[in-house]
Amino acid sequence: MRYNNRFTLSTPESVELEFALAGIGNRVFALFIDYQVLGLILIGHLIVWIFASIQLLDYLTRLEGDFSSVPLWLLAIFLIFNFSIFVGYFVFFEVRWQGQTPGKRLAKIRVVRDDGRPVGLNQAVLRSLLRPVDDVFFIGLFFILLNKQEKRIGDLVAGTLVVQEERDGSKTDILCSERAQQLARELPETSDLDHLTPDDFAVIRAYLRRRNAMTSRSQVEVSMKLAQQIRELIKFEVIPPNMTSEDFLEALYLVYQERSPRFD
Template identity: 30%
Template structure:
């Protein structure tokens, strides 16, 4: 029973979470019906304006009689509408102009890249879900209440599907394996070089010479950066004890590697690591300006072999 529950939990991730093939869960906010309806109305207005412009052009050139203008306008609206949705979502990675304005987009439900088949399928289903019943509702007369009731039930059922779905998927999304999310807001982490300026004492207590910065490369610098960022994440006495032991081991290893003679006090080990991080980063950036890229601490051996 437990194994079956685990399999179901793996197949159905929590709402707002996608698990791409790489296996790293992505936290995404599912778009609600209000913002999706606003994007849909925007796209309909844009395509309707384009169809009206073409209809006015056809009427001004005298290619059709006034009796057939409505039929021609409906056909132009259909011809413009369907390619617009498919081509714009293909070109803008799941976005139309309306979705771009509302800051939402279409994503694959399993976290993979959007395919042409899925985008064509979801937009063709939109014709059957939305535009066809609305067209029937507008074209029928008062003498056929049964047809009017069927069209209204059709539209109501189309709106009920996303309301009863935890991912707010309509029928086209269910068939194509997609759903709509809010665009994630990018959050940049604070640069450790800038952050440590305010944390270091005004007087530079730890100074490193040029030959002491020749031992490490970019890989070791990134490892040290990850260690410094992790200091504010873990909590609890056990975590603090492990962090202290890790910091002590790293400080002593760097000291022996670069021949730093002075003993680093326990209270200033983080300051030592931040000062070394800033000095090592500035040194590597300066060397890179001269065309020398040091990927890791083995760069000198690679140069000798070459």
């Protein structure tokens, strides 16, 4: 559902999360930064390749044989490597940095899947492979302007959205109750946390960061539904009587944050 430039997405856990679309200005700024960084990398690659090629050709001239086709092969290999670097730059950072590149990080935007989950390797590869198509004659720009979800061709094929990062005010540390901290110390012994994936944690974290913007009724309904599904996933029998579903989700956040700090 679209409201202004915001979308409410329903995750596979049936939890509704609201995101603000990145906007054309932020995306152009991010791409400009990324192309500057990528340009420096490609220039470095060109310098190294020229030096290595000169050394190789100099060596071959001392040998007997016909090596006239070598320069063409070197050029072909160079172009393949260049394309690999171009594609690999976006794939590496978007997977490693949870949907962000250096440019996106500066612009405070990130790529997510259509269901709000973090972007994966498949989505990052598809977006990156189709980026040259989007860049030709600014085709991607026209698709962003004409598509209500502001998707370029790469986003349409990969099933992704580019959204704004949470404002600084919403990125402060999530406040967790003392009951949640106590439960967090017990969970590793009383449940199977190995079944909790980064995607599951991303949904928990997104809910905890956005819960204050929900109505009291929605907050109770969503937290209970999410807590029940996660509880079954990690085989945690019953939430202690003196704790709420909010405490349970906060405890999971604390445990997973400690285990995988790169996700916070």
